[in-house]
Amino acid sequence: MxxxxxxxxxxxxxxxxxxxxxxxxxxxxxxxxxxxxxxxxxxxxxxxxxxxxxxxxxxxxxxxxxxxxxxxxxxxxxxxxxxxxxADAGYRADAMDCWKKHLRVRECADYKIGEKRITPNTAAERKEAGLPKYSSEKDVYLCDFCPAKSIVQEKVFKKRGLYD
Structure with missing residues (x-):
């Protein structure tokens, strides 16, 4: 076996x-x-x-x-x-730089905006293969690596009644 x-x-x-x-x-x-x-x-x-x-x-x-x-x-x-x-550590480092740039805010105005979306660099290959532009149901953002994300998650969980 x-x-x-x-x-x-x-x-x-x-x-x-x-x-x-x-x-x-x-x-x-x-x-x-x-x-x-x-x-x-x-x-x-x-x-x-x-x-x-x-x-x-x-x-x-x-x-x-x-x-x-x-x-x-x-x-x-x-x-x-x-x-x-x-590249996880790289994204964490990039997210920390972004967070510092925003003066370590608890709520970020750039949270999960389009520019922060992480996508594979396959545009040329997809075009050559005749495939449509990349899209995903599971979008990943630089914000997912940021310390401010926990604050956003906490608010969502409170809204859902997951906290006392």
Whole structure:
């Protein structure tokens, strides 16, 4: 029987993390529970949205196969190439620069405006292939990496009645 590992993809953090395989009761998956509690739970107690996947270990250990697995996962789930995930620190740095430029405001007038939308640089290839301009149901903005986002999220959650 093939040996497996698990990959946890977090949509909020834009990360993918490797975990050892586990096939028992989810209530007893202490490694996953600890990881979620430590890295993927907000101070409010709200956990991040993501997906847990099983992959054969031999495929994951092959550099070329791993790259293809990551590419397919990213394209299926976000519509973005894996470079978006690899560039995560770059986007965080850009978001921090933007936040500082706006004098560290709690509410930003530029929040999720069109200029802040992150899109793959595939316009020429799409045109050459006769495809329409890029569009996605899951838009990602530079603002998603900004500290001010938590304030916006808190207001949305309060409006929905998720806070006392």
């Amino acid at each position: 093939a040996e497996h590992i698990r990959i946890l993809r977090c949509d909020q953090c834009r990360t993918m993390e490797e975990l050892p395989d586990y096939e028992g009761s989810p209530d007893r998956d202490y490694v996953l529970g600890a990881l979620i509690a430590k890295r993927h739970t907000e101070q409010s107690g709200v956990t991040h949205v993501g997906q847990l996947m099983r992959v054969e270990k031999q495929h994951w250990e092959s550099t070329s196969t791993r790259k293809e697995i990551l590419r397919q996962l990213a394209m299926k789930t976000t519509g973005f190439d894996p470079e978006v995930y690899n």
